[in-house]
Amino acid sequence: MNFPIDEIRKDFPILSRPVNGRPLVYFDNGATAQTPRQVVEAMDRVYYEYNSNIHRGIHTLSNLSTEAFEAAREKVRDFINAAESRQIIFTRGTTEAINLVAHSFGAAFMQPGDALVVSEMEHHSNIVPWQLLAERMQLELKVLPVLDNGELDLAALPALLDERTRLLAITHISNVLGTINPVKDIVALAHSKGVKVLIDGAQAIHHTKVDVAALDCDFYVFSGHKMYGPTGTGVLYGKVELLEAMPPWQGGGEMIQQVRFSGSTYNELPYKFEAGTPDYVGVVGLGAAVDYLQQLGMAEIAAYEKELFAYAVERLEGLGDLIFYGRAAQRGSLLSFLPEGIHPFDTGTLLDKMGIAVRTGHHCAQPLMDRFGIPGTVRASFGLYNTKSEVDALAEGLLKVRQLFA
């Protein structure tokens, strides 16, 4: 396989730092992925060489800055195979993108008495904005259940997509179970019932090739910091006819055409949804992250991670005393488990002492924890720079935890 892992790891200086006297093993990629040199350097260059506000000035630096910002938009467009770059709206992250849609789609397309559907495996970011909208507009929020194996109960979906339902908001890959949802089929089903679909791609965008044209989804959202880009950046992709019909969310500079006290007119897409000075430095970094992923190749990354995941499953299942959550036929990128009789907090604390970073707790998915009747899990989530020997370190670490409790 053409995946020079040793070279790749060198792109991430943080990976060579010790933690608690041990080499860092970073398995909290689901929360935030580390940032390669290339991304940091791209942002350095903005600050050192052409920092200036975008879309504002006629001077050289402002033009350079604007060009770099818009070039990043074009990179993202190409990355997810969107038809037009005005379909790419920069946000602060997945959460902000979902809030934007909740506000503006709700205002344009929903009436009191209408319904929305989310699944039981959603991150709080893909639940609470809809709850707020439902409260504000007197909508019904319906929930698509999750099966014991961690797959969506798709048999229950058609009945939820009734004539009152306007939107289905669903995650591409579960941040707790690793389930890869059949989003393409889900979109097709929803569309056949006249229901629009928002896909939360926060856990998918960096693991698999995302093609919004092939998915035919109405909205696709993701965060920069989970795809090796800078924190504080994110993307909302939307279909043009929907975005055009949706009113602006936040008001300010950049998003207007004319401002009069008798009324203002709004700028065209995508600027209508980008009020105020955006994180243009971060966006350039996000563009560099896209370049980084493209250079490695999403197919190569997916193949490498698939093998690593299979190894991790084999290795951790081999320990014999872990209870795994999520056994979907299609899954990947992370493992959620509980060592029998040991609290996730204790496990995470002791692993940290060994330099191993995992996430413990409810992973911002309390309804899903309730569904399985557990307070939380230990989650090891993998990134493109992780290795089998790191998986070994985790397995050995878990053995030590067990010993401490013996």
Added chain:
Amino acid sequence: MTIEEREKEIVEEFSMLSDWMDRYSLLIELGNDLTDFEEEHRSNQNLIEGCQSKVWLYAWEKDGLIYFMADSDAIIVKGIVALLIRVLNGRTPDEILEAPLAFVDAIGLKEHLSPTRSNGLVAMIKQMRMYALAYKTKLAR
């Protein structure tokens, strides 16, 4: 034994253990040994919910001294809880309010008392002092 003496005693116990594994082993042991929590007090009113783990704390007063009973679902947290009770049990409200609790830092467990840990311990100590304050007010009447 005064609070200072108790704290010193704990620091000495831990200082004999140079390896972090041994220190945590002892904490786990202390946690496992803390079994006197009475189920009738496991109520929401006595629950301190951290994001990561839960602590139940119950307090009562007898002859001007305050006593605590506590539990946690995480053993490491419970071990630290056991140490806190060992130091603060059977003290006057003023002693509890003024206890430095420097031993937590001295035995290398300070990180567990950082508010960002959200394991319920910080809130628990606050609650212990609140109880002390409440009983102090009551006793003064």
